Amino acid sequence: MESAIEARLVNPSFGDPGVYVKFGARGRALLFDLGDSPGLGARDLLRVSHVFVSHTHVDHFIGFDRLVRTCADRSGTVRLFGPSGFVTKVERRLGSYTWDRRSRDGNGLVLGVTEIDETGRTASAEFAARSGFARTDVPAGRVEDGVITDDAAFRVRCVTLEHRTPCLGFALEEKARARVRADALDRLGLEAGAWLVDAKEAVVSGAADDAPVLATVRGPAGPRPTRVPFGDIKDAFEMLPGRKISYVTDIVFNEANLARVESIARDLDILFIECVFLEADARHAARKQHLTARQAGVIARAVRARQVVPFHFSARYTGREAELRAELERSWRAT
Numbered sequence: 001m002e003s004a005i006e007a008r009l010v011n012p013s014f015g016d017p018g019v020y021v022k023f024g025a026r027g028r029a030l031l032f033d034l035g036d037s038p039g040l041g042a043r044d045l046l047r048v049s050h051v052f053v054s055h056t057h058v059d060h061f062i063g064f065d066r067l068v069r070t071c072a073d074r075s076g077t078v079r080l081f082g083p084s085g086f087v088t089k090v091e092r093r094l095g096s097y098t099w100d101r102r103s104r105d106g107n108g109l110v111l112g113v114t115e116i117d118e119t120g121r122t123a124s125a126e127f128a129a130r131s132g133f134a135r136t137d138v139p140a141g142r143v144e145d146g147v148i149t150d151d152a153a154f155r156v157r158c159v160t161l162e163h164r165t166p167c168l169g170f171a172l173e174e175k176a177r178a179r180v181r182a183d184a185l186d187r188l189g190l191e192a193g194a195w196l197v198d199a200k201e202a203v204v205s206g207a208a209d210d211a212p213v214l215a216t217v218r219g220p221a222g223p224r225p226t227r228v229p230f231g232d233i234k235d236a237f238e239m240l241p242g243r244k245i246s247y248v249t250d251i252v253f254n255e256a257n258l259a260r261v262e263s264i265a266r267d268l269d270i271l272f273i274e275c276v277f278l279e280a281d282a283r284h285a286a287r288k289q290h291l292t293a294r295q296a297g298v299i300a301r302a303v304r305a306r307q308v309v310p311f312h313f314s315a316r317y318t319g320r321e322a323e324l325r326a327e328l329e330r331s332w333r334a335t
């Protein structure tokens with residue numbers, strides 16, 4: 001299925017955790033976790049509009065510096081989300097550097113930072129490059145149904161999971177999109193143009209057949225903008241369903257965590273999930289509050305994932321990657 005989303009691990013499976021999601025060929029991108037990510041270039045980071053941080057253990061957050069350094073001179077807002085205490089952690093991290101104040105016609109980078117606690121309460125602050133990344137608090141709020149971002153192209157939900165510290169799990173839902181069928185456009189005597197943007201929105205929002213749409217219609221005197229009923233042109237479009245992706249890492253395996261993951265992630269196209277230990281080391285995994293490959297497979301099966309991408313392999317299995325993958329596969333495919 002064609003999709004506007006391209007999601008990939010930022011590192012090999014033994015490296016720091018993280019997933020990079022790109023929207024469209026020239027579009028923007030978002031990140032799940034900010035570990036060390038030598039595989040991401042400046043161009044990749046400059047596209048990033050949203051960052052979702054599970055928790056701030058160093059392997060999930062040390063990449064924050066590189067993101068800020070790379071983006072400090074760009075304009076616009078990068079939104080970051082994390083668990084309880086996140087805003088202060090960002091403030092301290094930014095406060096450990098000396099910043100030259102940047103005055104580019106009042107523009108420049110703004111970091112919009114939000115933390116979400118296990119009851120859904122949020123606290124937010126903004127840090128602008130032009131003021132040396134000083135903290136400006138934003139009124140507290142509350143998330144509904146776990147939704148922390150609701151954008152024209154995608155929606156992200158989070159849930160607080162149990163690790164040695166509160167840790168967020170995330171689910172991204174790409175919104176349904178309309179695609180133009182070039183052959184139908186021709187057949188209906190329509191000319192491609194900027195009007196297609198609004199028409200696609202009408203398709204996605206399920207406009208009534210008699211709703212007026214401004215289209216460019218070919219006539220004897222050439223193409224002209226003409227108001228036509230939506231029903232006359234709707235065959236020029238087809239709907240593409242959005243994809244669902246989830247990112248789950250650093251959790252202890254228990255019923256409560258499984259239920260919480262299921263509350264945001266079901267019928268997934270891709271589940272990115274940690275697979276830190278082999279089941280033979282399950283007691284050690286429980287102590288460390290990480291998943292074994294078998295446990296990750298149980299979760300993948302419960303959320304009906306169609307594809308599973310494991311990561312966060314423990315260094316103790318260097319050279320034994322195949323065993324981790326095989327154990328996950330067996331558990332996920334078990335009936």
Ligand SMILES: [Zn+2]
Nearest residue numbers: 057059060250
């Ligand atoms: Zn970790």
